[in-house]
Amino acid sequence: MNTLLQPIKFGLLALISFILLTSGGEIPTGYIKYKRTQNWTKMYASLDFVSEQQKEKDAYVWGKRSEWSSYCELYFDAKKSIYVDSDEPVDASQTWSYQKPAYVITRDFEKRRRLDHIETLGKTYIVEDTLLGQNWKILNNLKEVAGHICMSAVWYDSIKYQRVEAWFALDIPIASGPEMFGGLPGLILEININNGALVIEPVVIEMKNVAEELNKVRKMKGKKINASQYNTLMSKYIQERKKLEEPYFWGLRY
Numbered sequence: 001m002n003t004l005l006q007p008i009k010f011g012l013l014a015l016i017s018f019i020l021l022t023s024g025g026e027i028p029t030g031y032i033k034y035k036r037t038q039n040w041t042k043m044y045a046s047l048d049f050v051s052e053q054q055k056e057k058d059a060y061v062w063g064k065r066s067e068w069s070s071y072c073e074l075y076f077d078a079k080k081s082i083y084v085d086s087d088e089p090v091d092a093s094q095t096w097s098y099q100k101p102a103y104v105i106t107r108d109f110e111k112r113r114r115l116d117h118i119e120t121l122g123k124t125y126i127v128e129d130t131l132l133g134q135n136w137k138i139l140n141n142l143k144e145v146a147g148h149i150c151m152s153a154v155w156y157d158s159i160k161y162q163r164v165e166a167w168f169a170l171d172i173p174i175a176s177g178p179e180m181f182g183g184l185p186g187l188i189l190e191i192n193i194n195n196g197a198l199v200i201e202p203v204v205i206e207m208k209n210v211a212e213e214l215n216k217v218r219k220m221k222g223k224k225i226n227a228s229q230y231n232t233l234m235s236k237y238i239q240e241r242k243k244l245e246e247p248y249f250w251g252l253r254y
Helices: 012-022 040-045 052-065 227-243
Strands: 030-039 067-076 080-085 103-108 113-120 123-130 137-145 148-157 162-169 188-193 198-207 223-225
Touching: 030 040, 040 052, 113 227, 123 227, 137 162, 148 188, 223 227
Parallel strands: 123 223
Antiparallel strands: 030 067, 030 198, 067 080, 080 103, 103 113, 113 123, 137 148, 148 162, 162 188, 188 198
16 A cells, blocks of 8 residues: 655755656656556546436446456657557456557657547547646645655646546656656656546556667557647537536547
8 A cells, every 4th residue: 555655845846856866867768557447436426417316326337346447558768658558458357349449649758749549439530739738736745656756746627527636756757647647747657537536556667678669650540630629529529418417438538
């Protein structure tokens, strides 16, 4: 179990500088396997436009089967990161009877560009634009995640109605993380959305050369759009679901 540490009493930059100096100042390169766990009951509970009757019905239907987990993988170095869904099942009872939708999130830190290959709402898109992180509020909270001292940050996604809590590693100064999250002064190791509706946490962290995976050529087919157009697609769909008082996450990745 993670151990909570006392809140820091000195500045974030000073703390990061100290850790980098004591670690030799080297920028790590490596691989992380994340476990991504969705709780359908909590996902429903977080929606204020879904009736309480529907939420109670959902809680009854799902019961103890309300959680579903999968693995995702992140490869990173100082110049680039790539995040993909894993083909490995979390347990033997999980089987894929269909081809998983495309989901490849690429971040180029040198060129400050994002390139995402995403299949959603029945279509496949190539989202390319300037690399921008979320508007995080960094808090003075520390805890250990998989052997790394991490600091917390929060952000509210006004499109998906999600409160996102991130824990980023102070000793891995890479502005990336799982899903599309990034822009913090350290690699995001853990994500908690809407108090456990979605939790992403590391199960394997390996500091190694991943140049082959980062430079792997992946075929991408789809409609080319920018970040604003992609956000508009999501917002329009969510607002349509909201008017019908229906959850949006059966059509969109949560």
